Amino acid sequence: MRAVDIVGTAFRNAFRAKLRTSLTVLAIFIGAFTLSVTNGLGTGINRYIDDTVASVGVDDVMTVTKASDDEAAGDGPAEYDPDRIEADGPPGTTAVALTDDDIDTIADVAGVLEIEPVKDVAVDYVRHDGGDRYTLAVSQFVPGMEVELTAGDQVDLDADDPQLVLPEDYLEPLELGGAGDALGRTVELAVTDGTGTQVTTEATVVGVAEPGVIAMAGAIPNDALTEALYDLQSTGAPESETTRYGEASVWFDAGAGEEATQALQDRLADAGYTAVTLEEQLGTITAVIDAIVLVLNGFAVIALIAAGIGIVNTLFMAVQERTREVGLMKAMGLSNGRVFSLFSIEAVVIGLVGSALGALVAIGVGQLVGGVSGELLPDLPGLTLLAFEPVTVAAVVLGVMAIAFLAGNLPALRASRQDPISSLRYE
């Protein structure tokens, strides 16, 4: 019997008992659908995170902070450290500041290509054309970083004139008009200097940023503007204040491979600093998402195993029903191996139909959800909640077919061992 005939016959046989097969296909469908959706969820969220990486930073920069010998909470009060400064995080979180000496030390560590202290600038307000004043957070731009823009260009780091990219939601309050109109306008930024006096400077809007998730909510200045603001802010402040930084950005050779990066991190750790690459910062997030997806997949696989038992059951019934047919075909010279393939391929067909339907419906649901997720999750623009990689979808379908094949083995073995004489005997 030719392979194509075996497959064709198995296909037709699978749908001879339509209701029975449909129910088994339904069970497979539910499992495959769940598996596809959970996988799609993981892919969608992880892809979203990957997409936003570029706007957070670049992959050849690591963030260096001074290693803090924090004692675990609950071990009594921590000793006072004059270098301790406020840090990002819940109120009370502090970090040990980096001084100029630290910057020099880090710069001397082998593998550090360049170091730039992150200058914290606290802007009091932003104003356009004498209008209302609004608070504004300012983040630091790292070369290579791609902020997703609605209009305009990224800031020019080497430019001498102060520039900035404004978040889109500032346009209306500042009466800057549409995204295109805002470009080239000048806005006024105010900071409080060391003596408590509020001073202002001006900057040109060169770009308008899309609202992002992981991306900073604030404006992105170029170096000239950061310097200007920092200088204004530092005027009159004690020397010790101005030379203390929360963190520094260190450039390294990302192309040297993970081991070289790890070695650099180790060397920095030996010198008393903590270095975290962007990948590691994101790695934690993706690892959590992967773990959740894994657990969800586990449930889907349980459903699939139950469905696999359904296949065993269905095929045992089919073997029982077709005892005579199998006996006849064997009498006519069909080998045991071919009988086995007929039934196991029938199982694979059930698996294929169920999983293909499951994957297709999951993709369809993904499209539907994608259409409404913008309204459901307005804070996460650009998120495709369910994304499907062809490889993953194919893996789900093939995996289900493999489970079906295994499930079909037992009934197929029974069929192949049938004795044609007793199968054809009648009373």
Add this chain to the structure above:
Amino acid sequence: MASPLISVRNLRKTYGSGPSAFEALKGLDLDISEGEAVAIVGRSGSGKSTLMHLLALLDRPTVGTITLDGTDTSRLSARQLNRTRNSTFGFVFQQFFLNAQATVLDNVTLPLKIAGASRRERTARGMAALAQLELDDKAGNRANDLSGGQKQRVVIARALINRPRVIFADEPTGNLDTATGGVVEDILFDLNRREGINLVVVTHDDDLAARCDRGVHLRDGLVAAREEVAA
């Protein structure tokens, strides 16, 4: 006369073992010449079904040899046995064993499908076999929609499709009324006469047995009496 197509020597078949063992055939000798129509008759339990299964190579004897066309069949591999049954033998059963859901044509071409023939060849030869049995207008019908006589003709077409040398018929008219049974008999003997296909018919029906060249009467696993042909 030339050497027989099928030659059976000291054929024994025992089912089970120990005290419960049952000896269905107790040392049987039989020769079937090329082109002969042989009826195997006997009461139930006489061993006639066992003999047919052994002759049709569906089962292996406990003791004894079956020589088919000069080949000792005990030396054939499972693969060779399958091929022999597929291409040398045709089977006609009392209960038809048609796939009720499939078309008449698909039922008839099943042996060709098993043999690995292409769809084009299957259709061509299937239609030819159906035409021979005047059933070509029923090719697209489902087997279930046919009358008993038509079904048995489909079964004969199926048995013929591989141009076999022997047709084994187990009570071929058992499920048919006398008139239709007669038609089916005519077809079988016509094939025997005109195409030289051997017939091995297992039957209770004395009239059918009488139409064969010779009857082999079995009793308790042995040949009780037979009309000898010139050896």
